[in-house]
Amino acid sequence: MKIIVDSSECCGSGECIKICPEKALSLVDGVAVLDESRCDFDGICIPACPNSAISFDEGDVGGCGF
Numbered sequence: 001m002k003i004i005v006d007s008s009e010c011c012g013s014g015e016c017i018k019i020c021p022e023k024a025l026s027l028v029d030g031v032a033v034l035d036e037s038r039c040d041f042d043g044i045c046i047p048a049c050p051n052s053a054i055s056f057d058e059g060d061v062g063g064c065g066f
Contacts, residue, residue: 001058003041007031009053016045016054 005025010032017023024038025045032053046054 001041001056002036003034003039003043003045004033004055005034005055006053006055009051010049011051011053013050015048015050019048020045 010031010046012027012032014027014032016032017025017027022038022040023031024035025042026035027033032049043056046056048054
């Protein structure tokens, strides 16, 4: 599981950046960018986003990977 930022939905408010204790998010050209090496994937940034541009990408959770 990982966190993704939909750059087409990001309004650049910075609310996600303010709430992230790991400082894993930054604004690049007005769009939030996630540094996965710093992220603990707790998802605290998801509800902070006013445009719902941040979400979990659960991929093949529960699948066999085939």
